Amino acid sequence: MMEDSCDDEDFYDGGGDDDSDPDSVVISYDGLMDHDSDDFDDLNSSNLIYYHRSQNYAILNEDDIRQHQEESITQISTVLSISRVAASILLRQYNWSVSKVNDEWFADEEKVRKTVGLLENDTPLPADQELTCGICFENYPRDRMRAVACGHPFCVVCWKGYIGTSINDGPGCLMLHCPDPSCGAAVGHDMVNELASKDDKEKYNRYFLRSFIEDNRKTKWCPAPGCDYAVNFTVGGGNYDVTCHCSFSFCWNCVEEAHRPVDCGTVSKWIMKNSAESENMNWILANSKPCPKCKRPIEKNQGCMHITCTPPCKFEFCWLCLGAWSEHGERTGGFYACNRYEVAKQEGVYDEAEKRREMAKNSLERYTHYYERWATNQSSRQRAIENLHQMQTVHLEKLSDKQRQPESQLKFIIEAWQQIVECRRVLKWTYAYGFYLNEHEHAKKQFFEYLQGEAESGLERLHQCAEKEFQGYLNSEGPSLEFNEFRTKLAGLTSVTKNYFENLVRALENGLSDVDSHAACGRAGSSHNVGGSSGKGRGGKAKGSTSRSSSSKNMDDSGHWSCEYCTYANVRSSTVCEMCQRHR
Amino acid sequence: MASSNLPRRIIKETQRLLSEPAPGISASPAEENMRYFNVMILGPAQSPYEGGVFKLELFLPEEYPMAPPKVRFLTKIYHPNIDKLGRICLDILKDKWSPALQIRTVLLSIQALLSAPNPDDPLSEDVAKHWKANESEAVETAKEWTRLYATGE
Numbered sequence: 258m259m260e261d262s263c264d265d266e267d268f269y270d271g272g273g274d275d276d277s278d279p280d281s282v283v284i285s286y287d288g289l290m291d292h293d294s295d296d297f298d299d300l301n302s303s304n305l306i307y308y309h310r311s312q313n314y315a316i317l318n319e320d321d322i323r324q325h326q327e328e329s330i331t332q333i334s335t336v337l338s339i340s341r342v343a344a345s346i347l348l349r350q351y352n353w354s355v356s357k358v359n360d361e362w363f364a365d366e367e368k369v370r371k372t373v374g375l376l377e378n379d380t381p382l383p384a385d386q387e388l389t390c391g392i393c394f395e396n397y398p399r400d401r402m403r404a405v406a407c408g409h410p411f412c413v414v415c416w417k418g419y420i421g422t423s424i425n426d427g428p429g430c431l432m433l434h435c436p437d438p439s440c441g442a443a444v445g446h447d448m449v450n451e452l453a454s455k456d457d458k459e460k461y462n463r464y465f466l467r468s469f470i471e472d473n474r475k476t477k478w479c480p481a482p483g484c485d486y487a488v489n490f491t492v493g494g495g496n497y498d499v500t501c502h503c504s505f506s507f508c509w510n511c512v513e514e515a516h517r518p519v520d521c522g523t524v525s526k527w528i529m530k531n532s533a534e535s536e537n538m539n540w541i542l543a544n545s546k547p548c549p550k551c552k553r554p555i556e557k558n559q560g561c562m563h564i565t566c567t568p569p570c571k572f573e574f575c576w577l578c579l580g581a582w583s584e585h586g587e588r589t590g591g592f593y594a595c596n597r598y599e600v601a602k603q604e605g606v607y608d609e610a611e612k613r614r615e616m617a618k619n620s621l622e623r624y625t626h627y628y629e630r631w632a633t634n635q636s637s638r639q640r641a642i643e644n645l646h647q648m649q650t651v652h653l654e655k656l657s658d659k660q661r662q663p664e665s666q667l668k669f670i671i672e673a674w675q676q677i678v679e680c681r682r683v684l685k686w687t688y689a690y691g692f693y694l695n696e697h698e699h700a701k702k703q704f705f706e707y708l709q710g711e712a713e714s715g716l717e718r719l720h721q722c723a724e725k726e727f728q729g730y731l732n733s734e735g736p737s738l739e740f741n742e743f744r745t746k747l748a749g750l751t752s753v754t755k756n757y758f759e760n761l762v763r764a765l766e767n768g769l770s771d772v773d774s775h776a777a778c779g780r781a782g783s784s785h786n787v788g789g790s791s792g793k794g795r796g797g798k799a800k801g802s803t804s805r806s807s808s809s810k811n812m813d814d815s816g817h818w819s820c821e822y823c824t825y826a827n828v829r830s831s832t833v834c835e836m837c838q839r840h841r
Numbered sequence: 842m843a844s845s846n847l848p849r850r851i852i853k854e855t856q857r858l859l860s861e862p863a864p865g866i867s868a869s870p871a872e873e874n875m876r877y878f879n880v881m882i883l884g885p886a887q888s889p890y891e892g893g894v895f896k897l898e899l900f901l902p903e904e905y906p907m908a909p910p911k912v913r914f915l916t917k918i919y920h921p922n923i924d925k926l927g928r929i930c931l932d933i934l935k936d937k938w939s940p941a942l943q944i945r946t947v948l949l950s951i952q953a954l955l956s957a958p959n960p961d962d963p964l965s966e967d968v969a970k971h972w973k974a975n976e977s978e979a980v981e982t983a984k985e986w987t988r989l990y991a992t993g994e
């Protein structure tokens with residue numbers, strides 16, 4: 258069954274299997290493309306993590322960084338016929354861009370030399386037997402003196418102090434010059450190696466390594482706390498999501514946690530919104546007032562102005578004027594039209610205040626709605642990450658024992674959890690997106706909420722199956738007859754959910770531009786990217802377009818029919834999709 | 842005089858400052874602390890500070906000469922690169938310091954700063970603003986302050 262799964266592979270990463278390149282999969286694990294396993298595994302693993310169509314970055318560890326750095330130095334040193342020390346000084350000056358160094362050097366070598374303090378000829382120390390140090394003013398024999406290319410003599414002790422002070426001042430030590438204030442001659446790695454203390458040398462080397470990442474426009478450190486990996490990014494393709502070997506995903510552009518399909522601007526607005534403490538103050542302003550009698554905060558949760566404080570106080574008062582309700586009788590113009598309110602209304606005082614409170618309340622309720630869902634998905638994702646880890650370290654082995662299944666046959670569970678983790682992330686960010694979606698663009702809003710709802714309910718089913726149903730098989734006495742059904746169901750849900758999220762991500766990345774063509778279809782047939790026709794079968798690489806040929810698995814040799822919406826392979830006899838309950 | 846553990850460099854610098862003072866500048870170490878100098882700079886000719894005598898204090902920290910000396914005006918002065926507390930915005934007193942510089946070069950640089958105020962790199966925002974908006978008026982204020990605070994007692 259589902260032998261056309263290799264179409265999916267082609268579709269996603271432009272060809273072939275990729276187990277030779279661990280970077281091509283977000284969370285790499287062994288045997289991803291294990292062709293000996295059954296077809297189901299193959300289908301799901303080949304396109305499990307959908308957002309990684311092309312790899313435009315590489316993760317570097319410290320050795321990789323040093324190697325890259327050494328290579329750049331070798332390149333410049335060879336092409337410009339200069340020492341490695343001089344080459345590093347040049348590269349450091351031009352932010353480790355080999356091409357920039359080449360360009361500048363060949364455009365105006367003299368100017369470049371002057372800028373960085375690389376003298377063309379070495380001036381030897383003065384010939385005298387004894388020389389005076391320009392810092393401590395002491396006289397020393399010639400062999401106790403040092404100078405860089407300029408020949409300005411300073412004693413070894415002063416050099417050590419000079420270099421040590423500079424290293425302890427920070428990364429500026431990488432641009433050190435001769436102490437003579439009128440001289441710009443560069444002090445290179447060689448002087449540091451000879452004269453700095455062991456600790457200082459280490460610091461210097463660390464700055465040197467860091468400079469390669471931090472001053473280079475193509476590289477950044479992974480922002481995860483305690484992570485020492487760096488990322489080398491090749492711009493292009495518009496997808497900024499990067500996943501480090503430490504498993505942290507982040508946005509290359511804004512270095513926030515990965516937030517595809519939501520753009521960096523929305524994310525930064527949202528994060529600022531969340532941190533704005535004033536929202537809490539607004540909530541008080543909008544919803545509660547202190548009881549005039551007992552001073553406890555009382556919430557207004559209905560339309561009328563007659564408020565009764567909670568027991569034991571039970572004081573009845575007017576929300577508008579905070580006066581006792583008992584006084585709101587005939588004298589004040591009746592119960593439901595507090596005259597003071599009316600008076601104030603005429604004067605335009607209370608009216609304004611109340612109006613502002615109402616507005617604040619509405620915007621706050623709206624924000625709370627999105628924030629709550631954003632935050633809940635965040636914590637749910639956190640739990641899923643823990644579950645995934647537990648699965649990999651403990652449960653899978655146990656399950657393999659219980660169900661007498663080789664662990665290689667249980668990968669579908671790991672894949673399900675990986676999908677959950679990823680989907681929680683996407684879903685979370687769609688709530689930030691939703692918050693900023695223009696309320697007046699009704700069609701877009703509806704379309705968005707529809708896609709989001711589909712994705713969310715799919716995810717809930719998947720999450721529940723992976724969490725709750727799984728427990729039954731883990732804790733069963735012995736192998737369960739239904740285990741294969743569980744496998745089919747969970748793998749199916751994984752694939753269904755993946756599809757929903759693909760739709761959602763794609764739609765948001767297109768700015769919901771499909772909304773017009775979509776609106777005509779109505780709710781039931783709304784999967785805008787169903788490649789339903791058999792004309793788009795295998796080989797139809799609709800890369801970049803909104804239609805996905807891989808969804809078009811209709812009837813295959815084994816007699817399953819593939820759901821048009823979610824691609825689930827249903828048995829021939831059923832007329833309703835087992836996964837998404839849509840009619841065939 | 843507790844000069845026993847004073848680096849040779851400081852002793853030599855002090856001797857030279859006393860024996861061959863720079864024109865318009867005097868610097869003498871305090872009796873009780875050889876790292877602390879009482880400094881006087883004469884307002885340079887053709888500057889708004891002409892005719893004034895400006896008192897400063899200069900201190901050589903433990904790390905000197907690896908770290909720059911600390912210098913501060915004690916006399917009130919109206920200058921865009923000098924703030925109310927007398928602190929001075931001068932590159933060689935900060936990141937452009939080099940151990941091959943000396944007390945003498947520092948004081949000469951401060952003297953030069955009096956001749957050429959630089960409102961584009963201000964320490965005192967208000968004064969700098971004044972300087973840029975109406976230079977002749979600002980110069981008048983500087984002259985006034987010089988007369989008020991930097992002459993006589």
Ligand SMILES: [Zn+2]
Binds near residue numbers: 390391395414415
């Ligand atoms: Zn020396």
Ligand SMILES: [Zn+2]
Binds near residue numbers: 408435
């Ligand atoms: Zn030099």
Ligand SMILES: [Zn+2]
Binds near residue numbers: 479481484486501502
């Ligand atoms: Zn990392």
Ligand SMILES: [Zn+2]
Binds near residue numbers: 510
């Ligand atoms: Zn971003």
Ligand SMILES: [Zn+2]
Binds near residue numbers: 548551553572
């Ligand atoms: Zn009460």
Ligand SMILES: [Zn+2]
Binds near residue numbers: 577578579580585
């Ligand atoms: Zn009332």
Ligand SMILES: [Zn+2]
Binds near residue numbers: 820821834837838839
């Ligand atoms: Zn379906």
